[in-house]
Amino acid sequence: MDPFKIFDCTLLSKMSGLRPAVNLRELRDRVALCSSNVLYHHFCETPLVPLFDYPDYRNDFAIWARHHLRDEILAERLGIIDPYAHACLEDLRAAVLEIIDDHLSERTMVPWAPPGRELYFMESITVVFDTGERIDHPDGLAAAIDKMTHGSIYFHFLEARRRPPLGLDDFTAWLETLSGDQRSHITAIASIDFPFYTLAEIKKTLVSVLSNKEPFA
Amino acid sequence: MNTTIQVYESVVGRPVLQQLRCLGEKLAGRRVVHVNSTREGGGVAEILNWMVPLMDDLGIDATWEVMHGTPEFFATTKAIHNGLQGFTADISPRAWEHYRAVNEQNAARLRPGLEEADLVVIHDPQPASLLALCPRRKGKWIWRAHIDISHPYRPVWKTLRPFVEHYDASIFSIAQFAQLLPHPQFIIAPSIDPLSEKNIDLSAQEIEAVRGQFGLDPSRPLLVQISRFDRFKDPVGVIQAFQLVKKGIPAQLVLAGGGATDDPEGAAVLDEVMEKAAGDPDIHVLLLPPDAHRTINALQRLADIVIQKSTREGFGLTVTEGLWKARPVIGGDTGGIRLQVINHHTGFLVSTPEGAAHRIRYLLHHRDNMTAIGNIGREFVRENFLLTRHLRDYLTLFFALLSGETENKIAV
Structure with missing residues (x-):
């Protein structure tokens, strides 16, 4: 893996x-x-x-x-x-x-x-940093996301959709490569109505749906 | 002044320092030269005082050179400065010739270092013509305009523009301050140093000592505006707003600034302020020395609401300072204040003394909102307007220019 x-x-x-x-x-x-x-x-x-x-x-x-x-x-x-x-x-x-x-x-x-x-009218250069940190198992995904910066959330959840595979966030793309049944995690991530969330809200929602908790409880 | 980046970890967190170190590794050993016109006094010198040592700490070979000039040169550059900001400034051909001559003298002194540098950052118009005087330059040259040049006095801009259009890139503080130029123009907002005397956390005893020093009543709300006695800061409008507030709430006002007494315009504004404040013991007009940073810090922390009711403003770092102290800010609806003060979230934008009074009374009657707004403002500054973000933007730009990647995405 x-x-x-x-x-x-x-x-x-x-x-x-x-x-x-x-x-x-x-x-x-x-x-x-x-x-x-x-x-x-x-x-x-x-x-x-x-x-x-x-x-x-x-x-x-x-x-x-x-x-x-x-x-x-x-x-x-x-x-x-x-x-x-x-x-x-x-x-x-x-x-x-x-x-x-x-x-x-x-x-x-x-x-x-x-x-x-x-x-x-503006544009931006996106500067990408490898943090050196890795997630080895999907069970660790929620905890790792909870520690991520807003920059990481943006890169992996929003900017990712502009890269191949187009339209897909990096978390889902990774889960799809793994063996075993990852459907519950993938479905949970797909359920997020993200375009109208701030990065802080996306992060909180990701953590909650991946750990089966209410996002804003 | 802090010369190591590590001390900021407790304020901004490890990931931010990780980004800086990552960029530092990529730029290690690169020679960066900043050039401006003064070692002390003014916002540019203040920035370079922390930026150059921190770049050095990250492994970059950063140095800072200062222009040598005559009184006539500085009188001309002051006129250029005013002209770029839209004021009529008639500069004679002889004065422009002297401007070029002084740049030539400085080029003769600085040329070897500038031509060998990987990156040269020229701050403001004073050294702008150095680029043309270093024909064998090897590195990238950036012009950093710290002022608003969006509506310049045309004759001044027409003469200066040929000096700056050949740079590889330019930097402006906000998009609204920029001019269209034939090279990439980057937007890098200014910042505050959270560990400087003006912004570092103070003990309750030190804050209370300042309250006692100026005879402020701890039982009544305090409104504070920190700024030069300048018409564009509208101190008289602040007094008018305060008088409207006082009809309903027994508040106190501090107007604190300094260094204006040798400026004829500033002295006239101060006289007007003193006249308007006369007879009201709840208005405290304080003339502070230039190094009264901790006093200003304490006054902002003593404030229930920080005011910056400017009618014209650059970025408005006093607003940033007030937000960093978790205070709601009532700001004039102008310049960079608009980027920082968001109605109901970090404070209120106002255009009149009546508007300011209305918002002050609203806040003083909704204390819970004040606390929430203050906390949001502090986090907003932590995310966007601390010197670590400022430094990261510079290093990113350096990396982008040196790697030739100014289009879309770069991996560090």
Whole structure:
């Protein structure tokens, strides 16, 4: 049995090179043009960037629509997008553009952000560290996750879905390679409605479902 | 000042130090030179004072060089500094020529070390033209802008831009402070040192001694704003907010700052503050010496609420300090304060004295919320704004530039 290798990671943020958006039409144009790394950053890397952990929504576009365009309907429509439900980032881009185009067609005026509240398009370099720590047996998974940093949770549970095998977290991928019946663990992990959790909540839920405890008891 | 990284383990935990050591191993022996314009005073010198020894402790051959200049040079760079921040600054062709000449003199002195270095970090505009004066440079050069250059006075930026656009990368504190440049631009937020005199845990006796020293009443709520007497920090607005609070709650206010008396604008603001505070024994205006770090630390810990009601702000490290002391912060809705103060979670953003008064009264009537908000704020700072994160970002950038990986993912 190959042990599970625990990695940690951090993000280094950089500017995308795109001009900031000051209104919804500019957001639409930038989303259409930006690289997939930019899209990924604003939808999937938000749990790790130095922003507050409990925003109203889990992606930057919905937060900007809500707080700076003051467009709650658009915020709600963008906020419910689950980036992990899309097969690839181009599908995600198409879904975002569809929502914005629909919304623009319904509005008589394009919503604008006040000065100083522009949306800056960013991307990140993911820096991955091998912690040197290993999990030898699935029975030790919950205890090991309980000790992991938020960076490790992000890397193994969220970022993993971008790597082959696509759409799968590292814990499940590892359990599937093991002999014996790992179905209960795999089913438990699959039951987590993770896109709307913070990293702390994901960690707590993983530990609880893997040890058959109530997550927030 | 702490010169070993190990002492931070008790504050940030082992995994954070593990990341730093991992990066240190990859960069061991690399020659890194920082260049700025002063050894003492100001935020940049404060950062380099801890960063260079800690890089050294991690195995990197880090050094710090300081520009030598004339009073005319520093008057010009002060004007450049103001111009980059959007103030009208008419700099004559002769002054620009002198700026170049002083950079040339410094290049003659520093060139061998700079051209041999693996990485050179040029801080702010004063040494910016050194890059062009080191044509045989072997390493990567980074321009670090510590100020907000998003809306510069155009003539100043037009002249400076050709000096900085040839760097390999630049660093800004927050995205809103950046200019578009033809090289990768990284965002690295500033930080506080949790073990410095200004932030280290203090004994209850020491805190109480400061309370006694300034005649503060332990039985009444205390509001504290620590900042220079500067119009952009809006100390008069804080007094107006306090007067609105006092109508309902018998509170006390401390406005503490220092070093403004030799600044004509600062002295005028201080006079105005003293006039507004006159006759109210519950307003304590304190002029503190530049080294009163432990006193500031104690005042922030004595506060029920920390205020930073700026109308214009850089990152706002006094906000970070207040959050680190587990205090809710009432902050002006501007600059980097917006990244740190989140309504109902770490404090409240306000735009007027009335807004500040409203939020202060709300918090003082909801003590349980204050405790919860304070605790969230402290953990938010621990995760994002301590010097270990700041150092890690620099080392990651160094590693990325040296390995040529600035696109997507790198394994350390």
